[in-house]
Amino acid sequence: MRDLDLIYQLDNLYLELDLKEKELEHIERRLDIQKRNDEKQRYQLELENLHKIINDNQTELRRKENQLEDMKYKLSNLKNSFEKANVIDNKQYEHFISSVENYEEKIDTAELEILDIMINEDKINNKIVKTKDKINEISEELGNLIKKYDLKISDLKQEIVGLKYQILTLKEIISVDKLLKYEKIKAKRKKAVAIVKDKACSSCGMILPTSYFDFLQKNDDIILCENCGCILYYKKE
Numbered sequence: 657m658r659d660l661d662l663i664y665q666l667d668n669l670y671l672e673l674d675l676k677e678k679e680l681e682h683i684e685r686r687l688d689i690q691k692r693n694d695e696k697q698r699y700q701l702e703l704e705n706l707h708k709i710i711n712d713n714q715t716e717l718r719r720k721e722n723q724l725e726d727m728k729y730k731l732s733n734l735k736n737s738f739e740k741a742n743v744i745d746n747k748q749y750e751h752f753i754s755s756v757e758n759y760e761e762k763i764d765t766a767e768l769e770i771l772d773i774m775i776n777e778d779k780i781n782n783k784i785v786k787t788k789d790k791i792n793e794i795s796e797e798l799g800n801l802i803k804k805y806d807l808k809i810s811d812l813k814q815e816i817v818g819l820k821y822q823i824l825t826l827k828e829i830i831s832v833d834k835l836l837k838y839e840k841i842k843a844k845r846k847k848a849v850a851i852v853k854d855k856a857c858s859s860c861g862m863i864l865p866t867s868y869f870d871f872l873q874k875n876d877d878i879i880l881c882e883n884c885g886c887i888l889y890y891k892k893e
């Protein structure tokens with residue numbers, strides 16, 4: 657094989673290596689994993705909040721239930737003492753009736769309030785279930801993403817090692833002076849070798865003088881495109 661064929665291969669291997677290294681770098685940043693993690697944290701905070709609301713609700717419920725029991729107890733005491741009383745005048749009777757009504761009204765209100773608290777608690781419990789489902793869903797997704805990434809990362813690393821090995825192997829068989837010339841040009845640009853296609857440099861499009869073209873067909877030497885500085889490579893069909 658001619659040195660120029662090898663240099664052309666080498667240039668392509670470097671390009672492929674560059675692509676793989678960039679892909680690896682991108683994957684290792686794991687941006688979508690970070691995004692999903694942030695989302696999971698938001699749901700976890702929401703869940704904590706909902707648990708706090710449930711606790712407050714239950715405290716309030718117990719307080720209301722105690723109040724209700726207390727009022728029921730007082731009402732029944734009032735009724736008992738009225739039944740035991742022997743002589744009662746109108747004024748005492750009216751006072752008794754209005755006290756009973758007052759208690760009954762308060763008991764009704766407390767019962768409605770307790771019902772409201774319980775309905776609210778049901779709603780919050782539903783939200784808790786939904787939030788937990790969401791957290792589980794994200795956790796599962798994260799687990800799968802991490803597995804997928806780990807696999808992809810180890811694949812890419814293996815491919816990169818392979819490419820580096822191929823590059824080293826090629827470098828050993830290319831004659832030193834040409835390799836040095838190539839590396840000098842490669843240091844300045846991403847793609848150092850341009851194929852000659854339709855008698856033009858494929859990198860910049862410049863039509864090459866016929867003398868260049870003849871030279872490339874017959875020799876295995878490095879010549880550069882006058883316009884863009886690429887190493888010109890004529891691929892034999």
Ligand SMILES: [Zn+2]
Nearest residue numbers: 857860881884
């Ligand atoms: Zn050119």
